[in-house]
Amino acid sequence: MDRIYRVTPQSCIACGKCELACSFAHGSDGRPAQSRIHIFRRGPEAGTPVVCLQCDDAACLAVCPVGALSWNLRTGAIEVSQETCIRCRMCVVACPFGNMHWDEGRHEVAKCDLCGGDPRCVPFCPTGALAWLTPAAAVRPAEPTATRDGLPGDR
Amino acid sequence: MATLTIDGRRVEAPAGTFLLQACRQAGVSVPTLCDHPAVEPYGGCRLCVVDVTRPEWDGWRKMVVSCLYPVEDGLIVDTRSDRVIETRRVVLDLLLARSPRTPLIQRLAREYGIERTSYEPNPEPTDCILCGLCVRICDRLGHSAIGTADRGAGRVVAPPFHEPPEACVGCLACAEICPTGFIRFESGPDRRRIWNRDFEMVRCPRCGRAHVTKAQAAWYARRMGWPEAEFEVCDSCRRRDMAATTVRLGEGPTGNAAS
Numbered sequence: 001m002d003r004i005y006r007v008t009p010q011s012c013i014a015c016g017k018c019e020l021a022c023s024f025a026h027g028s029d030g031r032p033a034q035s036r037i038h039i040f041r042r043g044p045e046a047g048t049p050v051v052c053l054q055c056d057d058a059a060c061l062a063v064c065p066v067g068a069l070s071w072n073l074r075t076g077a078i079e080v081s082q083e084t085c086i087r088c089r090m091c092v093v094a095c096p097f098g099n100m101h102w103d104e105g106r107h108e109v110a111k112c113d114l115c116g117g118d119p120r121c122v123p124f125c126p127t128g129a130l131a132w133l134t135p136a137a138a139v140r141p142a143e144p145t146a147t148r149d150g151l152p153g154d155r
Numbered sequence: 156m157a158t159l160t161i162d163g164r165r166v167e168a169p170a171g172t173f174l175l176q177a178c179r180q181a182g183v184s185v186p187t188l189c190d191h192p193a194v195e196p197y198g199g200c201r202l203c204v205v206d207v208t209r210p211e212w213d214g215w216r217k218m219v220v221s222c223l224y225p226v227e228d229g230l231i232v233d234t235r236s237d238r239v240i241e242t243r244r245v246v247l248d249l250l251l252a253r254s255p256r257t258p259l260i261q262r263l264a265r266e267y268g269i270e271r272t273s274y275e276p277n278p279e280p281t282d283c284i285l286c287g288l289c290v291r292i293c294d295r296l297g298h299s300a301i302g303t304a305d306r307g308a309g310r311v312v313a314p315p316f317h318e319p320p321e322a323c324v325g326c327l328a329c330a331e332i333c334p335t336g337f338i339r340f341e342s343g344p345d346r347r348r349i350w351n352r353d354f355e356m357v358r359c360p361r362c363g364r365a366h367v368t369k370a371q372a373a374w375y376a377r378r379m380g381w382p383e384a385e386f387e388v389c390d391s392c393r394r395r396d397m398a399a400t401t402v403r404l405g406e407g408p409t410g411n412a413a414s
Contacts, residue, residue, distance in 0.1 A: 009401050040398035048398040063379060065296050066193035084192040086292055087331040093367055093375060093386050098393025 001076040004138040005114060005122075007049050011129035014039050014047025018121035018130055025120035026110065034103060036112045037121055037130075049129060052099040052112035054078055060091035060100050060111070077114040085109060159230040174221035174232060175203050183234050185221055186243065186263060188250075188334060189286035194295055196222040199287050202263075204242050206233040218242060240267070248272055256280045257335050282337035283312055289329035289338060298322045298374075301329060301350065312338075319352035325368040359389035366390075 019035035027034055039047040058078055061069045068084035069091065071077075091100045091109060103110045112119075122132045131138070156167050161181050168177035173196060178185050188200035198220045207224065208216040208231050218238065233239065247264040252274035254260045264270075285303070289312060293301050300323035304313045314320030325347050330338040340349035344365045347354040356365035357372050366389045367375075376383040388396070 009405055038394050038398075040395060042398070042402055048401050050394045050397050050401070059379075063375070068193065081192070086191075086193050086328050088296065088326050088328040089367075090326075090375065092390050093371075094379065095390065096385075096393065097397045098390035098395075099397075100390065102390070 001073065002134065003076075003117070003132050004135055005051075005054075005076075005119060006131045006133055006138050007051065008129045008131070009048045011127040012039065012047040012049050013045045013127055013129075014041050015126060017124040017126065018049065021120045021124040022112075025115055027106070034105065034110070036099075036101060036110055050097070050099065052078070053097065054112075054114075059094040059096060063090045063094040065090065072113070072116075075114045075117040077116075078111065079113045080109055080111060082108055157226045157228045157230075159226055159228065159232060161232045162234055168226040170226065172226055174205060174207075174219070174224045174226060174230075177226050178205070178221060178232070178234060185234055186266075187222065188259075188263075188284060189288060190222050191288055191292075191332065193332075194288065194291040197287055197291065198223045199285065201246050202243055204239055204246075206236045206239050207231065208233075243267055244269060248274060250284055251276075253277050254280060254282055254284055254335070257282045257284070259335050260284065282335040284335060284337075285310060285312070286334065287312075288332045288334065292328050292332045293323075296326065296328055298324060298326075300324075314350050320350050323350055323352055324370040324374045325349055325352070325354035326371055326374075357387055359392055360387055361392040361395075362389060364389045364391075 016032060016039055018037050019032040019039060020030055022035040022037050023032055024030040026036065037049055037051040039049055041047050054077055061078055065088065066084055066086055068081045069078055070081065072079050085108065087108065089102055089109060092102050099111060101110045119130070119132050122130050157170050158165060158167055159177065160166070161178055161183055164181060166177055166181045168180065175185055175187070175190065175196070185205065186202045188202055189197045190203065201220060203221045204218050205221045206216050207219055208214070209229055210231070244267045247260070247267050248269055250260050251264045251269060252272040255272060255276045287303070290302055293299060300320040301312055301314050304311055304317070314323065327340055327342070327349060330340050330349065338349070341347065345356060347356060347368055354368035354370055357367050357369055358365050367386060372383050372386040375386050
């Protein structure tokens with residue numbers, strides 16, 4: 001796992017390009033409804049991306065009765081083996097964040113798999129709200145801290 | 156690791172695995188109907204037969220079902236010998252007599268050159284090929300709501316006493332795994348019906364969408380040790396909640412907890 005998928009909701013302008021990129025990357029018809037990333041609009045040109053968190057202690061992975069979900073240790077994604085999956089959809093119900101989808105068209109469960117280590121949504125994000133970074137680059141600079149003269153905002 | 160020969164090629168396979176996996180890993184296709192990675196091998200359909208021999212057997216060969224035959228060092232496997240093909244043809248011929256109208260069986264039979272069965276076709280054609288996948292997956296999920304009933308030609312997949320099964324939660328896993336679509340169900344916003352049993356649906360309290368049966372929610376709750384209410388909200392409303400939580404965290408004291 002040499003890269004980290006970083007989401008910065010403050011930078012999202014709700015353009016929906018990630019949804020399109022995602023649906024094209026995982027199918028041919030590019031319907032945003034099939035996307036594994038969803039933008040919730042919170043005002044003009046402001047959105048909140050919602051995408052799988054690849055939880056350390058993932059509920060989807062824990063409930064799967066047949067072990068169809070597994071970690072890809074190279075990319076850090078939890079992936080679905082469609083051959084093993086029995087379509088009981090327990091993972092869809094179990095995910096507390098709703099990030100496991102049921103794709104009615106393809107008749108299978110779908111989740112963000114980080115596109116096998118090259119998330120297609122990232123290059124299409126115009127504002128950098130979605131980023132695929134090395135751990136060093138993903139670390140945010142520290143917040144300015146209080147000094148002798150008080151908090152940064154006081155001056 | 157075991158080293159064996161499959162169709163003249165040397166192949167390595169982890170000890171404790173079966174020939175079918177070794178064949179498929181080597182890129183050799185073997186037809187199956189009752190095999191599924193989610194359940195244990197069953198040896199029910201007999202389509203995956205292969206010939207095996209060893210140098211010290213002096214030319215003696217035996218035919219085995221590859222899904223249940225463990226890999227061995229030095230084994231020589233032939234997946235395309237005449238008698239293997241002939242055996243598969245007989246199996247498919249019999250299956251086509253049983254299920255003459257089932258597209259999956261018709262297709263497989265055609266691959267082996269059978270257009271019409273040479274046996275007396277079943278007067279009551281059925282799509283059920285008794286592969287047992289539905290029974291095994293129901294067992295695997297821990298319900299055991301269905302099984303095979305009766306013997307011989309009258310053997311069928313059915314719930315106990317052919318009555319609506321009490322142990323069923325209406326998860327539809329049996330219908331989903333059925334390779335021929337024999338298991339019928341109806342699923343609507345208010346009711347789901349399978350194996351002649353009606354199930355009440357849970358409606359998402361936010362959007363009203365019916366997504367699981369009440370019995371399913373109760374079973375998930377037991378299995379996960381979570382309260383049943385956890386399974387009421389549907390996945391799209393949960394995403395909405397997650398977005399709202401993200402926004403709330405972003406508005407918090409530091410302003411960047413949201414990421």
